[in-house]
Amino acid sequence: MEKEAFRSGFIAILGAPNVGKSTLLNTLMGTKLSIVSPKPQTTRHRILGIKNLPQAQLIFVDTPGIHQPRTRLNQYMMRAVLEALIDPQLVLYMTDVTKQPYPDLDFLRRHLRDTSVPVFWVLNKIDRIRRQELLPLIEAYPYKEAFAEVIPISALRGENIDDLLRTMLRYLPEGPRYFPEDMPTDRDERFFIAELIREQVLLRTHQEVPYAVAVSVESVTPRDDGSLEVTANILVEKPSQKAILIGQQGRMIKAIGMHARQAISTLLRRPVHLHLWVKVRQGWKDQEAILRELGFHQV
Ligand SMILES: Nc1nc2c(ncn2[C@@H]2O[C@H](COP(=O)(O)OP(=O)(O)OP(=O)(O)O)[C@@H](O)[C@H]2O)c(=O)[nH]1
Ligand SMILES: [Mg+2]
Structure with missing residues (x-):
């Protein structure tokens, strides 16, 4: 049997503040790398989580929440978001199913319109709504054509994370192991x-x-x-x-x-x-x- 190709890539996790990006990073990694709190703008830096599988290396990029910068600190935070978008192999655009409308829709339109990179819409916090509320919510979204996949999850409870992981692996291109296997993050x-x-x-x-x-x-x-x-x-x-x-x-x-x-x-x-x-x-x-x-x- 032919040997399966090694797949790898950078996967940017983007979205408004507080939607659960860092929670997802921690759940995907199976360990806590990024701090989490109920307050918006918890994450201020770009943080890599490097997940090694036998046939793949997934490099998750947690980012600050998309917001209007008013201080130099906030400008830096938004730059960290944009830098994560420079050359990813995959983008996870995350929203919170309990929060609407979507404040980051303009950002999404501006920065992801011309990209050839697949963008997944990851709807988080499905544990907070009833099942029958989900479909109408997806149907009402004004910009669905941007997405290669739509995946509802609960990052907190680990719901549908396996499905998300499997789908990401399908989309990742062939590529090298960018980081050594004993390096779970870029931060010290x-x-x-x-x-x-x-x-x-x-x-x-x-x-x-x-x-x-x-x-x-x-x-x-x-x-x-x-x-x-x-x-x-x-x-x-x-x-x-x-x-x-x-x-x-x-x-x-x-x-x-x-x-x-x-x-x-x-x-x-x-x-x-x-x-x-x-x-x-x-x-x-x-x-x-x-x-x-x-x-x-x-x-
Ligand atoms: N009920 C529920 N709460 C969640 C879920 N995921 C995250 N949360 C909660 O949402 C809050 C924000 O989570 P974070 O992971 O810090 O969100 P973030 O998107 O990284 O936020 P910023 O770093 O501020 O942009 C925390 O109180 C989490 O416990 C989920 O799937 N279900
Ligand atoms: Mg965060």
Whole structure:
């Protein structure tokens, strides 16, 4: 029998904020790479998840949610979205079945109209509606001709993920193994540490605070006893936000630190000592030097 060809490619996961892109990345990878929260604009960077199968390598590209950029930070985020669209082999355009109309429809029309790359419409969160509501929803969509496939899923519950995976494999071209098999992502330890701290802030704060925060890891030092000592700064825009993050008698920062420490320790599989400092950096979202330090390239 003829040997089956090796298939590979970059698969961009695109869509409005909060539709479940990062949840899907984590479900497809079977491990948590990208932080998830109920707040829009959780993801700020492009993050690769590299999945190796015997006959294929799928390189998933999680991206920030499509939105109108108003700060340099947001411009950077939208650039990360556009960069994911430079040369993918497949695009997953994701929507949330509980949210309509579709705010990113214009973006889709503008950027995917002339592409020859197959675009799948992935309708997420089907666990939140009744089965009979699905078909009318698909039928009413104004731009169905853009899609090679329409696949309803629940990223959270893992529903229909096998079907999505099988269909993606059918569309992937023959290609090389782009990354070594022991490399599940392009991001390093420091990145994940910062993200796990930011995730705790996103899960525990409200209104403008989640959007005002960035995390930078200052040092990661191994100790003789096998544990790691991590020092990180949580940047905010105003003193009032600093007060919220510290909380009454330091309760908030303690809770953030405790949960982040557990998550980091699970990720790195060793005990972690975490020191957090909250610092006010007014207007950091528009300051090139700070953005660079936070891993955002110049825009
Ligand atoms: N019920 C349900 N909730 C989901 C599903 N997928 C994701 N969610 C929830 O939707 C919220 C947003 O999920 P994320 O994965 O962070 O969404 P995202 O598209 O990456 O968001 P941004 O990074 O902000 O663009 C979280 O509260 C998830 O738990 C799903 O299939 N069903
Ligand atoms: Mg995300």
